Amino acid sequence: MNLVDVLEQSGLTGRGGAAFSTATKVRAAHEHGAGLLVNACDGEIGAVKDAFVVEHHLPELVRGATLVAGTRVRYAAHRGSATEARLRAAGLDVLAAPARYVSSEETSLISLAQGGLARPMTKRQPFVRGGSDSAGRRITPTVVLNAETVWRIAQVVERPDGAQWFRGHGLPDEPGPRLVAIGGAVPRPGVVETAAGVPLAALLGAAGADPGRTGPVIVGGLGGTVLRPDEAARVTWSRAGLAPLGGAPGPGVVHVLDAQACPVDALAAWFDHAAGESAGQCGPCMFGLPAIASDWHDLADGVRAGGSGSVSSRGARARLARRAESVRGRGACRFPDGVAGLASSALRALSDHLDDHARGQCVPGRTPRSSHEHALAH
Amino acid sequence: MSTRSRTDRPTLRVDRVACTGHGVCATLLPGSIRLDEWGYPVVLTAAEDGVDDGDEARAAAVRWCPALALYADRSS
Incomplete structure (x- = not known):
């Protein structure tokens, strides 16, 4: 069975925030002969899961990237970060991006990789097909996948019955294990592996916080959603659970505000x-x-x-x-x-x-x- | 909507990186483009009370955008 079919069966979606079908992106990348940029920038506020993947699962990450694009792979990380150093130490082709919020947006990385500034480009069409920026500069076909997504690709492909294993986690329409970074005013900030459908209270508890007695909780970073402490204590961490409050799991970050501060x-x-x-x-x-x-x-x-x-x-x-x-x-x-x-x-x-x-x-x-x-x- | 269906037409879009807020589009397409408080165009949908300004006016607005930022999106 080919890669796209396995990914289709697994239901894997992008872990960078947009939750777009990975199978669809990889299919388009193959159709257009696109190169791959692995986004390991952790660009969202409080995000540390790309660093976690690079630190603990680098061989699988590299195998996943190779499955998608062979040798036409580059790894994007914030300039000066530990992630950049680890990728370089492994002899990988690193694209060092400025540590600014929008620099790690996918079109910013594509622009930077092709000699432009690390700033978003207007997508008159998806850049997986190639195109040009607003100044008319040619952009060759490129696909950008989040580091966790690429690691999951390797897991799905390499495990026996990988697609089935993957679907054994999470919810039917939001399957698979996923990483979440929990930070802010919690006793034990860090990365946990979980899945959609878990109570947000369980994630807060994993970081040592007392659900309901925290300050307000921001799910999804600077592009995320503020929840009241009581909402955070009873909501389900999933698209369906967060949607009524205007939220989504997004890039997998949860930030707890200090209950003693305004x-x-x-x-x-x-x-x-x-x-x-x-x-x-x-x-x-x-x-x-x-x-x-x-x-x-x-x-x-x-x-x-x-x-x-x-x-x-x-x-x-x-x-x-x-x-x-x-x-x-x-x-x-x-x-x-x-x-x-x-x-x-x-x-x-x-x-x-x-x-x-x-x-x-x-x-x-x-x-x-x-x-x-x-x-x-x- | 009072005018004929616009569903067969490409959607007008603004390349936001290229747009510098000259406002020519809002002058040529008063029914379907207004300017925000900073002078940048808002393309009104039918649901937002956008009124069809006609094919000629649309073509003129695309042609005369000084920043070449207004375009007809044929993919949608």
Whole structure:
């Protein structure tokens, strides 16, 4: 049986965040004679699983990459990272990417590999077919796969009944073992191997956190979703489980905010970071992300303005929600969409905290109203 | 939608890297493109009350985009 058929049977999807069918990508790569870039950049905030794969499963990773593209493989890692050093020590062809958020986006890596800057390119068609960038530079066919995905390819192909083994983990429509990095305010941050369908509480517990008594939890990084502590304690870590809250397992990162610190201020730092990580190419991202950060600071500063009242807070929240919506789908890459999602979820999950800020109070460890209701209902 | 079906037409898209917000498209296609608060185009779908500006206007907008950023996506 050929590689694409085995991958099709396994149901493997990309572990970098987009969860696109790996079989479909590999088939297209073969049809167009594409070279492979293995993305081991851990570009998302808090991501460490690519480093984990390179540290612990490098021979399998290399075999997986060879299965996909023979000798036409390069390995992308952040310049100066331990992952870069390990890949170089193994004698592999390394593409060193700047340690910026959008530099490890797939089209950024393709651009960098072909002599351009590590910035996203407009996809007028998928670059697995080749094409050109906005300045007209030729781009040869290239496929980008996340390091965990490539490692999983080797597992599926090399294990007896690999596709069946793979489907023995997770959910029917989200099969397979997967790595998750759990960090932030937890006693034992690290990488765990799990599968879709696990309670998020179990992942928090694995990192030594006490579900329900944490601060808010961000699932999926800078392009992720903020959950209230009570939501994080009862939600299932899967596409279906997180979708009602606007989330997805995404790139496999879970970040726990400090229950003793103000989550509104914590998120302000995330939005500031996002604004600074725009590549500055696409207008809606270049102007929209700083505007979102600024709107969030206005909400946070309600406390320092002595509580300018709920009316202006409502107005500021509506403006932020509108701006978040307005940047969606209007970048070359999905970065603005991701930050818009984070902003919308933060408005929802931190609504009680934002009310406090509007009243000129800030109570970091306050229990949200809804979790009182939740407790009363039991 | 009051005008004839647009489903047989390629979708207008903006190459966001190339676009520098001249705004010519919004002038030529007032029914289907508006500018955001920073002057960058928003391509309105029918669901967002976009109104068909006609084939000629569409072709003109693609031709006259100073940044060559507006294009008809024939793959969709």
